[in-house]
Amino acid sequence: MIEPRKSPLLTDLYQLTMLQAYFAQGMNDIAVFEFFVRRLPRNRNFLMAAGLDQVLQFLENLRFTGDELDWVRNSGRFSRDFPDQLAKLRFTGDVHAMPEGTLFFADEPILRVTAPIAQAQLVESRIINLLHFQTLVASKAARAVLTAPGKLLVDFGMRRAHGAEAALFAARASYIAGFDGTSNVLAGADFGIPTFGTMAHSFIEAHDSEEHAFERFARAQPENVTLLIDTYDTEAAAHKVVQLAPRLKTAGITVKAVRIDSGDLALHAHNVRRILDAAGLKEIGIFSSGSLDEYALRNLLSQGAPIDGFGVGTSMATSADAPYLDCAYKLQEYAGRARRKRSEGKSTWPGRKQVYRAFDASGVMTGDVLTLETDLQPGEALIRPMMRNGKRVNQPETLEDSRRRAAEQLQRLPRHLRELEDAPPYPVSVAPALRELAVAVDRGVIQN
Amino acid sequence: MIEPRKSPLLTDLYQLTMLQAYFAQGMNDIAVFEFFVRRLPRNRNFLMAAGLDQVLQFLENLRFTGDELDWVRNSGRFSRDFPDQLAKLRFTGDVHAMPEGTLFFADEPILRVTAPIAQAQLVESRIINLLHFQTLVASKAARAVLTAPGKLLVDFGMRRAHGAEAALFAARASYIAGFDGTSNVLAGADFGIPTFGTMAHSFIEAHDSEEHAFERFARAQPENVTLLIDTYDTEAAAHKVVQLAPRLKTAGITVKAVRIDSGDLALHAHNVRRILDAAGLKEIGIFSSGSLDEYALRNLLSQGAPIDGFGVGTSMATSADAPYLDCAYKLQEYAGRARRKRSEGKSTWPGRKQVYRAFDASGVMTGDVLTLETDLQPGEALIRPMMRNGKRVNQPETLEDSRRRAAEQLQRLPRHLRELEDAPPYPVSVAPALRELAVAVDRGVIQN
Incomplete structure (x- = not known):
């Protein structure tokens, strides 16, 4: 009945200034961005992914309409042809993600967007806004569920x-x-x-x-x-x-x-x-x-x-004891080449990634491997195709389905991670394939 | 262009169950509710009121429309005539408030609603939702403004x-x-x-x-x-x-x-x-x-x-170091008689209140008096009429006007309250008239 806000103007201005530069340069190769949490807040031994359905809705409906184009036109900030380019913009890319209710840990991407760079860039701010908050609250609420x-x-x-x-x-x-x-x-x-x-x-x-x-x-x-x-x-x-x-x-x-x-x-x-x-x-x-x-x-x-x-x-x-997550949506690949940010304290793992999860005989999670999508590993692959060429791969999942998954996941959580205070961290290892790519990117691809 | 959410269903269910009880009993006397903050969070020496314009917009536009009434009708929770009663409901009351950008302290109401009880009760949840967040952020942002x-x-x-x-x-x-x-x-x-x-x-x-x-x-x-x-x-x-x-x-x-x-x-x-x-x-x-x-x-x-x-x-x-305020919207009077909650740790000052502020010769704030509206005191009266019979008393204030007021108020803040850590509190005294009313309410009006 009352739709979530879907205006593409709910974004940071720099997305529009970058878009204009991409359009001006004719840069429209495929970019790959991933959303992940850099580190877990204090007193969080796991996080629970949520908000994906709102992201997919946002991408399906992405378009600039009359009032929005008028604002761009009248802002005095952009070139004359920019509003017309925006008017034509739709999201035509792919999305891979962990389904809602999945438990995840630091550095594990829960969403990947693969699309022409202007599209993939524009949606950054709202994707973070949508995934960050619901993931924050689901992660907090799960602690109450485990406690009572x-x-x-x-x-x-x-x-x-x-x-x-x-x-x-x-x-x-x-x-x-x-x-x-x-x-x-x-x-x-x-x-x-x-x-x-x-x-x-x-x-x-x-x-x-x-x-x-x-x-x-x-x-x-x-x-x-x-x-x-x-x-x-x-x-x-x-x-x-x-x-x-x-x-x-x-x-x-x-x-x-x-x-x-x-x-x-x-x-x-x-x-x-x-x-x-x-x-x-x-x-x-x-x-x-x-x-x-x-x-x-x-x-x-x-x-x-x-x-x-x-x-x-x-x-x-408000997730009062941890009111935000240190999360990011980062460029991992452009025009077929892996990319990596190396800013101090904020460097990222490059390339398109997958997370594999192993379980013991009783079904309890025993460890994850973070690696490249192309590097098959044993265990359950957590990141799945969700959208192809701008269309959902499957019908929207019901809330009951997400809720059921969350309950199953919480049952498979190792006992010590149920504690409300910090416990020894869940093991997440980085596969050699991914480490090698990071070294290769640092060595050669980007000239300083 | 894109309006703030104005659905009256953005409320707590108990507002609707109480409304039905009020309608069933024919209780429609005038109720007076006030919004205030019980205590300031750690590292907050003042708060700054914000969000009033959104509250007034919400009240002006309050109505249940087709889909909303359908939900009420089909929920199976309410009597058959309740949706028709809701369809007729409008906000016809008065609002008094501190204008946006005003500095305030614990126990000082920044908004008062005077209306038939069903109306005044229904709007509680959204009024808190609107005033709480903007006040929270303005109060946090003002600290950065003072610092830099x-x-x-x-x-x-x-x-x-x-x-x-x-x-x-x-x-x-x-x-x-x-x-x-x-x-x-x-x-x-x-x-x-x-x-x-x-x-x-x-x-x-x-x-x-x-x-x-x-x-x-x-x-x-x-x-x-x-x-x-x-x-x-x-x-x-x-x-x-x-x-x-x-x-x-x-x-x-x-x-x-x-x-x-x-x-x-x-x-x-x-x-x-x-x-x-x-x-x-x-x-x-x-x-x-x-x-x-x-x-x-x-x-x-x-x-x-x-x-x-x-x-x-x-x-x-997110106001990360204080992500919420301990605020409330409480009944202070019903049918001409002052009321007061006495729950442990949560008792309130009864009656319709006013805040008077005194200044020294150089214009710096020296202390507030919290008292009854009818008890005139020296100083500047901070709470002003904003809406009468459901209509705004004045044109909506521009954001620039609110911003100018905020800047003036910050200039008049005593120096020690500009500190980022807790300072000796700003003096707010409770006038004898108000204390006497509280005693009278406790003594006689409510029979346990």
Whole structure:
């Protein structure tokens, strides 16, 4: 219904100035760019690829239309024929990628674009923008999923996500990673993600008594009654629920859960569980929220807090402990020759690459090999064709498929990489073929 | 041209479930909600309000249309008449706010919504989403502006901003805070922000020699020649610029600047400056980028690095050292009676509030008073009427006006609050009238 932003002007100006130079020089040989993460942030033992479907949509729909061409024409920055050249531009290249939900590590490309250089260059900024954020959030959300198996996990991040698209994509990426749903209605409408919601403190405060607010909410929303009990005094409110529940029962309304959003969540959950159980209300669940992240989940669960579900918001939707990845989209080949950047601390592996992954007998990942596409290795090849000549190779994958893959991948993750703090890194080796190419590029191809 | 997302489904599901309960109960008295930040993050001595114009646009355009109503109808969650009630919903309330670019502190509301409760409640999630992010970025960007006076500062954050809207709004918020422009073309087209751009390493690498790449770029883009010199060897590239510049001069092309994006930026800038100066090319500026933030700027400038401008990207667009604010949009009054949440660690000041600011003889801010709207105090009242009965009170403010205000406000900031690390806090006192109201609310209005 509401499409992701697809304007090709959502880019860095230098893409356009470079395009103009490429057009002026008639440079239109095939370029190969790859997207990868240079190093993992602190407290990340793996990353999870996400955002590919948005990249493919963006490339399928790439075109400059009226208003956009007018801006280019009227900016005074470009030659007279540049807008006409832009008007004709479409993405006609190939894309290879790891499918969404795949786990990956530093230096492993998760996406490769092979296209005439103007096309492959222009799309850099938005491709990074799309892959970076969803990968960031999926990687963070997967940690919560690993920490709280069997618990209901709901994305509550919409309000403090960085804008509209971040809110939508955080819901999508966390769902792929294994969350059960989101509070974000538009993410439900756009992506078919299950939506969850209860009530706010303001609902309670707008009524003159808390009991009254609970009862009215339940009667207006009889299908899905979760009552927020921490507006004034959590345990007192739990006693009110105990009073109310039988009365609602006679009206055919079941209180499904209570929500606790502040204070010592473990302590309150224990108290509330006791109050509910003493009244025979074992079927009422406890849902918790409020500044939660995977560290808080671990802490609560290690205390045996009787909490059945968690709303995880800001910290996940902003990936608060690692709000960005050191990622790049780099030229690896142009006109049939491998290329390499050698800037200090930022040198890259040249050429078209593939990642092979090995597993032990029980299916657990044991190590990856980074090599050239042409250098076959044992193991599973992770990078697959996704788009050829500007058209998708396959139908778009469903979100459920991506989610299933993510769950399988997390099951195959070595135990020590599930830790929330830094663990000994997963082994990724660089094959001799790739090392030799890097040496060859440095030695001869580029004259300084 | 390309509008910000305005779907009312970009909200938390609980807003809709509460709305249905309000409709069912016929609760439509006037509610007053205020947006404020509970506490400042570490290393923030002030915040700068931004995002108001997007909030006002959102409220002006609030309506549920066909697809959105269909989703509500088909979700199976709501009563049969709820979609019809939503179809009629418009925002008819009042908004008071601090204008964009205003500096503010913890507990000071920067926006107040006064409207029938369903309207005021529904808009909570998106109002927070809009104000939170731009305020976050403006507050971060202002620190770079204070740290590097007289230097050209350009937003380079698009690629790692959290999605499309974050990229646009980061450009907007940083421009308000005093940045000179952005690399983001769409932000230029949408908001009229000056755009800046040079070339990428891939442009150099796609050519067989660096000299050749420089010359071709300059001839294709003669108006605005900034050459990226760190792809292979920064100082060697500077010597190539020295060779090239006179040749271009004879063709009427001036090299404006060189860009250094990696390595020890201060060291390279010193070396490059020396190379350029020795060749009499004093007019060629040095522009620097690569993992910069206000701390790195301070460090470079304290070393006397001869750098004329900075591209500041990821760290600002994600506010990396403080990627979210502890902010809230809370009910302060309903049906003429003040309200207050008392959840542990999250209690709020009730009622409709105003902030008064005092200044010393030289115009420097000396302290704020937080009080009730009806409790007149000396000083400048910071919260002003912005919207009445759903219509703006004034024409939308230009971005230049907001930017000018921000600059004035930063000039009036006490010196010690300009520090990048935590300083003794700016004095904000709570007036007796407000304290008395809080006590009264606790004592009587709400029955537990």
